Amino acid sequence: MSVEYVEKVYNRYSSVYDLIFGKIFHSGREKAPELLQLQPGMQLLDVGIGTGLSLPELPRFCSITGIDLSQKMLNEAKKRLKKLARDNVSLHKMDATRMTFPDDAFDRVLAAYFISTVPDPVAVVREMKRVCKPKGYLLFLNHFQSENPILGSVEKMISPLCYRIGFRTDLNLKDLLQRVGLKIDRLERIDFAGHWKAVRCINEK
Ligand SMILES: C[S@@+](CC[C@H](N)C(=O)[O-])C[C@H]1O[C@@H](n2cnc3c(N)ncnc32)[C@H](O)[C@@H]1O
Secondary structure (H helix, E strand, O other): OOHHHHHHHHHHHOOOHHHHHOOOOHHHHHHHHHHHOOOOOOEEEEEOOOOOOOHHHOOOOOEEEEEEOOHHHHHHHHHHHHHHOOOOEEEEEOOOOOOOOOOOOEEEEEEEOOHHHOOOHHHHHHHHHHHEEEEEEEEEEEEOOOOOHHHHHHHHHHHHHHHHOOOOOOOOHHHHHHHHOOOEEEEEEOOOOOOEEEEEEEOOO
C-alpha cells in the first residue's frame, strides 16, 4: 500500500474519525502525558496527529508540533485548536517518512495509533529517532501483533484486508524495535485485554 493510498483513506475518514475512534482510543491518549514526562519549554512532535484528539490531554507549557499526511484530518485538528484556544501548537502537512525537521529537533515524539497505518514503519521510526534528541522519549500507542500463536496468525491473515481500510494488524513490536535499534523503557497495557499498548523507548543514538 502506498503513502498516497493512506492519504486518500484518511481524507475520507476525516469527518467521521472522532465519532469512530474518539472514545475507543481515549484511554491511551489519556495516559500519554504521564509517560511523556513533559516539562516546561520542551518540544513535542505528535506524528500522525490526525484530527488532534491528543491535544486536550497535552499541556500548554510546551511547544507542540503536529504533522499528518492528510490535509482533511489536519483541517479537523485546526478546528479543534481554535475551540481549545491553544497557541502552543503548530500543524504541518508532512510525510513522516521524510520529515523536513533537522536532526535532534524534539525532546519527545508521540506516535498515537499511527505506526500501524504507515506502509514502511521501520523507515518512519528511523525518522522519528533522527528528529528526536539523544535520551529523548519516543512513545508509541498502538495495537501490536499478539504473542498468542493462534491470535497472532489470525491477525497476520486479516492484516492485508484491514490495511485497505487504513491500518495493519500484524505489526510485530519486538521485530520493529530490533530493526530500528530501540529498547523498551516502559510498557503499559491500554486496553483491558492487553492487545493495545503504550510503549516508551529512550532514544539512545
Ligand atoms: C489512526 S490515525 C491516528 C490519529 C491520531 N494520532 C489519534 O490519536 O487519533 C493515523 C493518522 O496517521 C496519518 N498518517 C498515516 N501515514 C502517515 C505518514 N506517512 N505521514 C504522516 N501522517 C501519516 C493519517 O493520515 C492519520 O491521520
